[in-house]
Ligand SMILES: Nc1ncnc2c1ncn2[C@@H]1O[C@H](COP(=O)(O)OP(=O)(O)O)[C@@H](O)[C@H]1O
């Protein structure tokens with residue numbers, strides 16, 4: 001969530017925190033989520049972003065483990081589709097992660113014209129493909145975790161991310177993702193599969209094209225809808241869209257990963273005709 005409250009009296013502002021290879025100085029709070037706050041910062045003259053666990057979670061090992069895992073995965077990605085990791089540190093009992101600050105714009109809100117949806121979808125899959133090639137599944141793709149940098153999209157928030165095929169329990173303790181965008185199999189703790197992310201990309205594309213998501217309701221209703229409700233045709237909302245686009249979404253939103261596109265490259269190729 002983008003921080004709506006001023007950060008003037010935040011005790012972290014102005015602090016310099018130690019990293020293995022230097023310091024990072026916090027300048028301004030940019031977001032406050034449920035479990036952590038994110039600050040704009042500088043490290044050796046470079047713009048940085050620092051994610052710090054919120055006070056109630058600072059001493060709790062599952063949350064520390066989650067932040068450490070996020071750092072490990074960012075390190076492995078080395079900037080591919082994601083911010084570069086600057087380092088992990090601890091200050092005053094609070095664990096923090098310092099990374100590259102990405103400056104850009106949020107995703108636009110729909111309904112957008114189909115070529116624009118296809119361009120954004122292609123940019124998104126161009127960020128997703130390299131993380132999958134590194135053996136990582138993001139598992140929490142949604143507009144709040146994406147940033148548009150020029151013509152590209154970069155992925156933020158690897159807090160729910162896992163290694164492919166590792167049991168989700170051990171891979172990501174407290175993988176708390178967002179029911180509105182998550183694939184049905186994610187709610188039953190199946191081993192992470194890159195096709196989980198392709199489902200979330202399809203929900204994002206649906207929302208960009210129609211101005212609303214395919215399923216609405218409270219978290220429990222959403223879990224049930226992802227698991228069992230027939231996929232609504234986007235043409236009931238936007239009749240002018242071609243049947244082929246409907247078919248693309250239907251495939252990517254298949255309840256079973258086996259029914260979806262095989263990988264991000266294949267889904268990208270299918271979007272190409274709508275540019
Ligand atoms: N590296 C970064 N560069 C720029 N903004 C960032 C960066 N990391 C996070 N943010 C901003 O902070 C918000 C919260 O960060 P996120 O990692 O999603 O935390 P949470 O786990 O609390 O959702 C993001 O939605 C984004 O607006």
Ligand SMILES: [Mg+2]
Pocket residue numbers: 001033144145157
């Ligand atoms: Mg987030």
